Amino acid sequence: MPSTLHIQNSLSRQKEEFKPIQEGRVGMYVCGPTVYSDVHLGNIRTFMSFDIMYRYLLHLGYKVRYVRNITDVGHLLDDGEDRIMKATRLEQLEPMEVVQKYTNGFHDMMRVFNNKRPSIEPRATQHIVEQITMVQQIIDNGYGYEKNGSVYFDTLKFAKDTGVYGKLSGRILDDLISESRDNLKNQSEKNHPSDFAIWMKASPEHLQHWPSPWSEGFPGWHLECSAMSTKYLGKTFDIHGGGNDLKFPHHENEVAQNHGACGCDPANYWLHTNMLLMNGAKMSKSVGNVISPEELFSGESHLISKGYSPMVVRFFMLQAHYSSPLDLTDEGLQAGEKGYKRLMEAEKVLQKVAHPGNGAANDLDKEIHALMEGAIDDMNDDFNTPRALGKLFELSSKINGLKDGHLNWTDLTADTWKTLQTTFHAFIYDILGLKDEMATEGGGGELVDGLMELLIEIRQNSRTNKDWTTSDLIRDKMKELNVVLKDGKDGTGWSVG
Amino acid sequence: MPSTLHIQNSLSRQKEEFKPIQEGRVGMYVCGPTVYSDVHLGNIRTFMSFDIMYRYLLHLGYKVRYVRNITDVGHLLDDGEDRIMKATRLEQLEPMEVVQKYTNGFHDMMRVFNNKRPSIEPRATQHIVEQITMVQQIIDNGYGYEKNGSVYFDTLKFAKDTGVYGKLSGRILDDLISESRDNLKNQSEKNHPSDFAIWMKASPEHLQHWPSPWSEGFPGWHLECSAMSTKYLGKTFDIHGGGNDLKFPHHENEVAQNHGACGCDPANYWLHTNMLLMNGAKMSKSVGNVISPEELFSGESHLISKGYSPMVVRFFMLQAHYSSPLDLTDEGLQAGEKGYKRLMEAEKVLQKVAHPGNGAANDLDKEIHALMEGAIDDMNDDFNTPRALGKLFELSSKINGLKDGHLNWTDLTADTWKTLQTTFHAFIYDILGLKDEMATEGGGGELVDGLMELLIEIRQNSRTNKDWTTSDLIRDKMKELNVVLKDGKDGTGWSVG
Numbered sequence: 003m004p005s006t007l008h009i010q011n012s013l014s015r016q017k018e019e020f021k022p023i024q025e026g027r028v029g030m031y032v033c034g035p036t037v038y039s040d041v042h043l044g045n046i047r048t049f050m051s052f053d054i055m056y057r058y059l060l061h062l063g064y065k066v067r068y069v070r071n072i073t074d075v076g077h078l079l080d081d082g083e084d085r086i087m088k089a090t091r092l093e094q095l096e097p098m099e100v101v102q103k104y105t106n107g108f109h110d111m112m113r114v115f116n117n118k119r120p121s122i123e124p125r126a127t128q129h130i131v132e133q134i135t136m137v138q139q140i141i142d143n144g145y146g147y148e149k150n151g152s153v154y155f156d157t158l159k160f161a162k163d164t165g166v167y168g169k170l171s172g173r174i175l176d177d178l179i180s181e182s183r184d185n186l187k188n189q190s191e192k193n194h195p196s197d198f199a200i201w202m203k204a205s206p207e208h209l210q211h212w213p214s215p216w217s218e219g220f221p222g223w224h225l226e227c228s229a230m231s232t233k234y235l236g237k238t239f240d241i242h243g244g245g246n247d248l249k250f251p252h253h254e255n256e257v258a259q260n261h262g263a264c265g266c267d268p269a270n271y272w273l274h275t276n277m278l279l280m281n282g283a284k285m286s287k288s289v290g291n292v293i294s295p296e297e298l299f300s301g302e303s304h305l306i307s308k309g310y311s312p313m314v315v316r317f318f319m320l321q322a323h324y325s326s327p328l329d330l331t332d333e334g335l336q337a338g339e340k341g342y343k344r345l346m347e348a349e350k351v352l353q354k355v356a357h358p359g360n361g362a363a364n365d366l367d368k369e370i371h372a373l374m375e376g377a378i379d380d381m382n383d384d385f386n387t388p389r390a391l392g393k394l395f396e397l398s399s400k401i402n403g404l405k406d407g408h409l410n411w412t413d414l415t416a417d418t419w420k421t422l423q424t425t426f427h428a429f430i431y432d433i434l435g436l437k438d439e440m441a442t443e444g445g446g447g448e449l450v451d452g453l454m455e456l457l458i459e460i461r462q463n464s465r466t467n468k469d470w471t472t473s474d475l476i477r478d479k480m481k482e483l484n485v486v487l488k489d490g491k492d493g494t495g496w497s498v499g
Numbered sequence: 500m501p502s503t504l505h506i507q508n509s510l511s512r513q514k515e516e517f518k519p520i521q522e523g524r525v526g527m528y529v530c531g532p533t534v535y536s537d538v539h540l541g542n543i544r545t546f547m548s549f550d551i552m553y554r555y556l557l558h559l560g561y562k563v564r565y566v567r568n569i570t571d572v573g574h575l576l577d578d579g580e581d582r583i584m585k586a587t588r589l590e591q592l593e594p595m596e597v598v599q600k601y602t603n604g605f606h607d608m609m610r611v612f613n614n615k616r617p618s619i620e621p622r623a624t625q626h627i628v629e630q631i632t633m634v635q636q637i638i639d640n641g642y643g644y645e646k647n648g649s650v651y652f653d654t655l656k657f658a659k660d661t662g663v664y665g666k667l668s669g670r671i672l673d674d675l676i677s678e679s680r681d682n683l684k685n686q687s688e689k690n691h692p693s694d695f696a697i698w699m700k701a702s703p704e705h706l707q708h709w710p711s712p713w714s715e716g717f718p719g720w721h722l723e724c725s726a727m728s729t730k731y732l733g734k735t736f737d738i739h740g741g742g743n744d745l746k747f748p749h750h751e752n753e754v755a756q757n758h759g760a761c762g763c764d765p766a767n768y769w770l771h772t773n774m775l776l777m778n779g780a781k782m783s784k785s786v787g788n789v790i791s792p793e794e795l796f797s798g799e800s801h802l803i804s805k806g807y808s809p810m811v812v813r814f815f816m817l818q819a820h821y822s823s824p825l826d827l828t829d830e831g832l833q834a835g836e837k838g839y840k841r842l843m844e845a846e847k848v849l850q851k852v853a854h855p856g857n858g859a860a861n862d863l864d865k866e867i868h869a870l871m872e873g874a875i876d877d878m879n880d881d882f883n884t885p886r887a888l889g890k891l892f893e894l895s896s897k898i899n900g901l902k903d904g905h906l907n908w909t910d911l912t913a914d915t916w917k918t919l920q921t922t923f924h925a926f927i928y929d930i931l932g933l934k935d936e937m938a939t940e941g942g943g944g945e946l947v948d949g950l951m952e953l954l955i956e957i958r959q960n961s962r963t964n965k966d967w968t969t970s971d972l973i974r975d976k977m978k979e980l981n982v983v984l985k986d987g988k989d990g991t992g993w994s995v996g
Contacts, residue, residue: 067593119599463972
C-alpha cells in the first residue's frame with residue numbers, strides 16, 4: 003500500500019497522518035519576515051523548508067492556499083523598541099521606505115533561491131481594521147483589558163478558563179509569570195508579567211499609528227498573524243508554520259488570541275523548523291561567524307574557501323531535515339556542490355538517453371521502482387529531504403551505470419525508464435525546487451551549446467589530421483575557461499567547473 | 500548658462516521651471532496598476548515614462564521619494580462591477596489571490612523592462628483607516644453626503660465654493676452633469692450625476708469590505724490616491740503623474756478630494772503620459788491588433804515579423820516623447836533594434852579604447868562638448884528622450900570615427916574623452932535605464948567571450964594555413980548561430996544577430 007503524508011505536529015508532539023479539513027485543499031500559514039533589515043541565511047533556511055512543503059503538497063495534487071505575511075509594523079525588540087522604527091532612525095527613511103527596501107531585498111533573495119511565491123502575501127499594516135476588530139472581540143469575550151490606551155491579553159484568566167495557554171510551547175504559566183521579560187517598557191501596566199500587548203498606544207516619537215477605540219496606536223506583533231490567518235484561511239485551517247524561535251511567545255500567543263476571539267484553535271498542524279549554525283555556533287558578531295548570502299555567493303568571507311551558487315546552497319540545506327539544526331561549513335558546502343552537480347548530470351543523461359527497448363522487468367527494474375517509491379515514502383515521512391536525496395543518488399548511479407554499460411539495458415523495461423525520467427525530473431525541479439544552474443553558469447544556453455559543438459568537431463578533426471597546434475590551443479583555452487571535456491563512446495561531452 | 504529642468508504642467512497647461520518645495524528633495528506620486536489582469540504594453544509605456552523622470556531626477560542629484568500605488572480594491576468598471584471581483588469570479592480565486600498573482604506579474608514585467616522600483620509601493624487595502632478618516636474630513640467640511648450607507652462627493656457645492664472643479668481636466672461642470680455616466684448603478688443615490696462615490700456600501704456578493712461609520716463597505720477608487728499621497732508625501736507635494744486617460748475623472752476627483760479634506764492642491768506639477776497605439780489604432784480585440792509583452796518578445800504574433808527583446812522595446816519607446824502618442828509597428832521595432840545595437844556598440848568602443856593623449860581642444864573637442872551639453876538640455880526640456888537620443892547617436896558617430904581613423908585623436912583632449920566616457924555611460928545605464936542585452940543574449944558573458952576568442956583565433960590560423968575545411972566549418976556554424984563576425988584593422992569583432 004502506498005504511504006500517505008505524515009507530519010510532525012508541534013501541538014501534539016506526535017507524527018500524525020495529514021488529514022486536511024476540506025478534501026483536496028490545504029490552507030497553510032507561515033510567519034514571514036519583519037522587513038527591517040536584510041534577510042539572513044537562517045530565515046532563508048526557514049522559508050526554503052516551507053517552500054519544500056508547499057511544493058510537495060502541490061505535487062501530491064492538493065490545491066494549496068499558502069499565506070506568508072510581511073511584518074511591517076509593531077514587532078518590538080527586547081528593549082521595547084520597534085524594529086522598523088529603529089531602522090528608520092538609523093537609515094533616515096520614512097517607515098514605509100524601510101519596509102519597501104527590505105521587502106524588495108527579501109523578494110529578490112526568495113527568487114535567487116527559487117522559492118515559489120505564496121498565494122497571498124498580506125502585510126500587517128494592510129489589516130489594521132481587522133486587527134482592531136479582533137482586539138474588540140477579545141475584550142468582549144473577557145480576555146483583554148485596557149490600560150492607558152493600550153490593550154493587554156489576560157493570560158491568567160485565559161489559562162484558567164481554557165487550560166490552553168502553554169499547550170503549544172509546553173510552558174507552564176507559573177514559570178512564565180516569573181520569567182517573562184517581554185514588553186518591559188509597559189510592564190507596570192500589565193496585570194501579570196505573562197500578559198502581552200494586543201494594541202499599543204503610540205508614544206509621540208512613534209511614526210506608525212492609527213486611530214482606534216483605545217488610542218492612536220498600533221497593533222501588537224502577535225496579533226497580525228491571528229487576524230490575517232483568520233481572514234484568508236478561516237478560523238481553523240490546516241497548517242501553521244514558522245521557525246522554532248517563534249514557538250514561544252509568538253505562536254503560543256497567537257493560539258491564545260484566536261481562542262480568545264473565536265473560541266477555537268487556529269491550526270490543526272503546527273510545524274517548526276530548526277536553526278542554521280555556522281561552524282557549529284549560532285551566527286553572531288561577537289563569535290565572528292556571520293556570513294551573508296551575498297558573501298556566500300561571492301566567496302568574500304574568511305569563513306569559506308570559495309563562492310557557492312544559490313542552488314548549491316539550496317542543495318546543501320536540503321541535505322538536512324527541516325527539524326534538525328543545520329551546520330553551515332565550508333566542507334559541507336563543497337560536498338553539497340559535488341552532490342548537486344552529480345544529481346544534475348544524472349538528470350541530463352536521463353533525459354538525453356533513450357531506452358533501446360525490449361528490456362524485461364528483472365531485478366534492476368524492481369530496484370529502480372523501489373527507489374522511486376522509497377523517495378516518495380521519504381517525503382511522505384514528514385518531508386524527509388535528506389533521505390529522499392539518498393534515493394535519488396542511488397538512482398543516479400543506476401542511470402550512469404546504464405549509460406556506461408556497467409548495467410544492462412535489457413534488465414529494465416522501456417516503461418520503467420520513462421517513469422524514471424518523469425519521476426526524477428519532478429523530484430529535482432518541482433519538489434526540491436532546484437534549477438539547472440550549470441546551464442546558466444555555462445550561460446546563453448543555445449549559443450554556448452552551439453559554440454561547444456563546433457569546437458568539439460574542430461578538435462576531433464585536428465586530432466584526425468594530427469594538427470596538434472589547434473588541438474593544443476583548444477585544450478589550453480578549455481582549461482583557462484574551466485570547461486571539462488569528457489570523451490565517451492557516444493562522443494564528447496562537456497561541463498563547466 | 501546651463502539649462503534647468505522644465506516640465507509641462509497639466510495644471511497650468513504651461514512648460515514651467517521645476518522648483519521643488521524642499522530644496523534638493525522631490526516627492527512624486529504616480530498612479531499604479533489595478534491588479535486584476537496582466538499588465539499591458541500601454542501601461543508599461545506609462546510606467547517606463549515615469550521611470551525615466553525618476554531616473555533623471557536622481558541623476559540631477561535630487562533625493563526623490565517616489566510613491567507608486569497598487570490598486571487592489573474598489574476600481575469599478577463602467578457597468579459598476581468591481582474589476583478585482585470580476586477576476587475573482589472568472590478565475591475562482593479569493594480576491595487577495597488575484598491581487599497577489601497580478602502584482603507578481605506586474606513586478607516581473609517592471610523588472611524585465613528595467614524600471615527602477617519606487618521608494619514606496621502602497622496598496623489601497625493597506626490604507627482603509629486613512630481613507631475612512633479622509634471621508635470623514637470631507638463630510639465634516641461639507642463636501643460629502645451619505646445615502647444608504649454610501650458616501651458621495653458633492654461636486655456642485657465644491658465647484659461653487661472653490662471654483663477648482665474642472666481646473667485640471669478643463670471640463671466644465673455643466674457639461675459633466677449632463678454627460679456623466681460613471682457609477683450608473685448608484686446613480687439614483689447621487690444628488691448630481693457628476694458626484695462620485697468616496698465610500699461604497701458593499702452588496703452581499705462583494706467579498707472585500709470593512710466596517711465604517713456609514714456601512715460595511717469599501718472606499719471609492721479615486722480616494723485611495725488622495726489618502727496615500729497625503730500620507731507619504733504630505734498635503735502638497737511636487738509631482739503627480741499618470742496616464743492621460745486618468746486625467747478625468749480620476750485625477751480631477753483626486754484634486755477635489757484633497758481640497759475637500761485638506762483645503763489645498765495635492766501637487767504642484769501634474770504630468771500626463773500619452774497612449775500607445777498598434778499599427779495606428781488603439782489596441783482592441785475587435786480591431787485584432789492586441790499584442791502582449793510576451794508575444795512581442797517571442798515574435799509569436801501575426802502583427803510582427805520576429806521577436807524583439809525588452810531593451811529593444813524600451814529603446815523603441817524612448818524614441819518618442821512621453822506626451823506624444825506612440826505607434827508600435829514592426830518597422831519601428833526593427834529600426835529600434837538597429838538603433839539600440841548601434842548605441843551599445845558605441846558604448847563598448849568608448850569604454851574599451853583609451854585616448855592616446857596629447858590632443859588639443861579643437862573643433863571636434865568643442866562639438867563633442869556641445870553634444871553632451873545638448874543631450875542634458877534635451878532632458879531638461881521636459882524629459883525629451885528622442886532629442887537626447889539624437890545627440891547620443893551623433894556622439895556614437897564621433898566615437899566610431901575616432902576608432903576607425905576618420906576623425907583625428909589629436910583634435911580632442913584626453914579629458915574630453917574621459918568626460919565623454921562618463922557622460923555616455925550615465926546616459927545609457929542611469930538615465931535611459933538600458934541594459935547591455937547583447938552580453939545577456941550572447942549569454943554567459945565570460946564563457947561566450949572566451950569561446951569566441953578561441954574560434955576567431957582558430958579561424959585566423961586556418962586562413963593563414965589555407966585550411967578551408969575548418970574556416971568553412973566556422974563560417975557555416977556562425978551563420979547557423981546568428982553570430983556576425985566583423986574583420987577590422989584592430990582584429991575581428993563579433994556580435995549576435
